[in-house]
Amino acid sequence: MGQGQADVALATLRECSRNGDWLCLKNLHLVTAWLPLLEKELNVLHPKANFRLWLTAEVHPRFPPILLQSSLKITYEAPPGLKKNLLRTYESWTPEQISKGGNLARAQSLFCLAWFHAVCQERRNYIPQGWTKFYEFSLSDLRAGFEIIDRLFEGGKIFQWEFVHGLLESAIYGGRIDNPSDLHILRSYLKQFFSARLLSSTHSGGQRRSKGGGRIFPSQISLPNSCSIMDYRSVVENLPEDDRPAFFGLPANIERSSQRIISSQVISQLRVLSRSVATGSKFDRELWSNGLSPVLNLWKKLNQGSTLIHQKVEPPTEGQKSPILSFIALEQFNAIRLVQSIHQSLAALSKVIRGTQLLTPEVQKLATALLNQECPITWQNKWEGPEEPMQYLRAVVTRALATQSWVERASRQVLLSDILDLSELFHPDTFLNALRQETARSIGCSMDSLVFVSSWRSPIAQAKLQVKVEYM
CATH class of the missing domain: 1.10.8.720 (Region D6 of dynein motor)
Incomplete structure (x- = not known):
């Protein structure tokens, strides 16, 4: 099946039904939008006794469940290796x-x-x-x-x-x-x-x-x-x-990475299976308290001894002479604003569970996402991070604290001489662009004429401005 095959398939289906022949329609996962028409056609057919219809498809989330339930299902997977x-x-x-x-x-x-x-x-x-x-x-x-x-x-x-x-x-x-x-x-x-x-x-x-x-x-x-x-x-x-x-042609330790990814997928699937169908659809204080306590306790633990949720930072001004310093100031501002936004939403959720605040649609959506082990869309809109909520919270706090170190090193003018861990940033691609702007200004040329060069062994002699980075 593919583009332009739908009409031919229906005509062949009717002909095979009248003659009592067998028909095989392959790759139906490519035409999921057309499958409701196939269902309607099957409902009005009056086939001969010998007629058989075979359908082949790969797993697809939009495959009609009614068509699946009305079929005899055979799963085939070739042995790996x-x-x-x-x-x-x-x-x-x-x-x-x-x-x-x-x-x-x-x-x-x-x-x-x-x-x-x-x-x-x-x-x-x-x-x-x-x-x-x-x-x-x-x-x-x-x-x-x-x-x-x-x-x-x-x-x-x-x-x-x-x-x-x-x-x-x-x-x-x-x-x-x-x-x-x-x-x-x-x-x-x-x-x-x-x-x-x-x-x-x-x-x-x-x-x-x-x-x-x-x-x-x-x-x-x-x-x-x-x-x-x-x-x-x-x-x-x-x-x-x-x-x-x-x-x-892959490194020997690739198996470890592959097994880690497979394990994460299995854990995610188990979480989906374990959650209740009605989870988050209506307010249940006991259910919400039991299901959301791990997230609320983790957030409290992550912020112990930290001033992030109370820290006040002025929006960065445009008067910075250095693109890198401008980037760091903006990164710090966005990091603290993200932490405080998450804190406000979780605090409102905690108050609803304790009964000191009324339930609002925003808190309802937040609780539904967290109970379903999904990262709330309002958080992802501010920074696109891990899809699992607890991993997301750890990543946010870790990066926000690391940003403070970047600000401190930049104030002492030793940032570019240190080894930089780009995994500590919310937007590492923006840092590289700021470094590009800084280089263009220092040598007095256009950004378009610059080329990004990396070296694994020794410094690059021709480079005007270079940094040592890890965890690219």
Whole structure:
């Protein structure tokens, strides 16, 4: 299903219903707005006994629940891992497809395609470090890649790797990618796995290395010098069951980050399951007291010994000569205003629970969001932070206190000589822009002519103004 297929699908549905045929409508998650029309059509159909309708879709929050409830549901999820992915690919290919023409380079190129496809799909397990988002690389991409390689090897013509790079990057796999960083990763994979250097028959597969000197394939992989599908399957069988981050060119500790993200998602889902359906819909003093006490107690604990909730700060003036000092003054003002705004809303909520203040619509919305383990939209409008309320409160107070340190160091004129932790700021991108303005003023040039340069090892000699930062 996709754009322009709705009318064709309904016409085919009516025809199959009359004839008692089977019909499969695929990828319904792409046309959720059209599904109510499908429901109406199903209600008025008078199909023959042999008629069957198959619907396939990925999980989607807007999929009509009535359509789900009226269907027999089957959930399918392919087993994860490079090894399983490669085995599925070679099970879908016949021996004749691999050995066609007895061309060794062609058979090895197909293995590279299978490996590339598996890496692209399994890298999605490491979002956002692997890919920035989930891309729908599918079997159709693999089929299209197979057709390209098959045609380019026909007739004994000189194989042009640029065609493979261009088509896979621009039309097939790359056509699904909308992030420049992800596209750069895809381009690197294409250059790594699709080159004449890789298919040289004078070296064993385990010795093949990229231009940088690293292995192209893991040590377990040695490209067979044959066109037999069984030889390639035996190579795949030697792979470990569990993927190693090095297979994807990722650091060894990426598993820890991935497990942390998965744990957070599971905890969030458990919180959703544990909350009552009626939570926050009406005032219940006992329910609100039990559910909101952890948030109120945390806020009280975070502000013990701090003057943030009582501190008075004048709005920053435009008379500051330094863009960096102007930024710090504005950051401090916004930080204190945010803390005091949160304090006022939580204080009003506490008074309602104690019975010393009437319930207002604003307090009702605040309590509903907090009881549902969601960060109130009024807080997020002031600063877009963590979605979990208690994490949000910790982040706000931590940054507000850190801002005081930035103000103090700036007053002593030692800020730029220290190592700066950008995670302490509410708006680190604005700080970098202020640094850019400061640099332009100091060397007397336009901001547009400046280039942001970073160095991991030593100071940059040509830089007029430079800072040391951590936690970018």
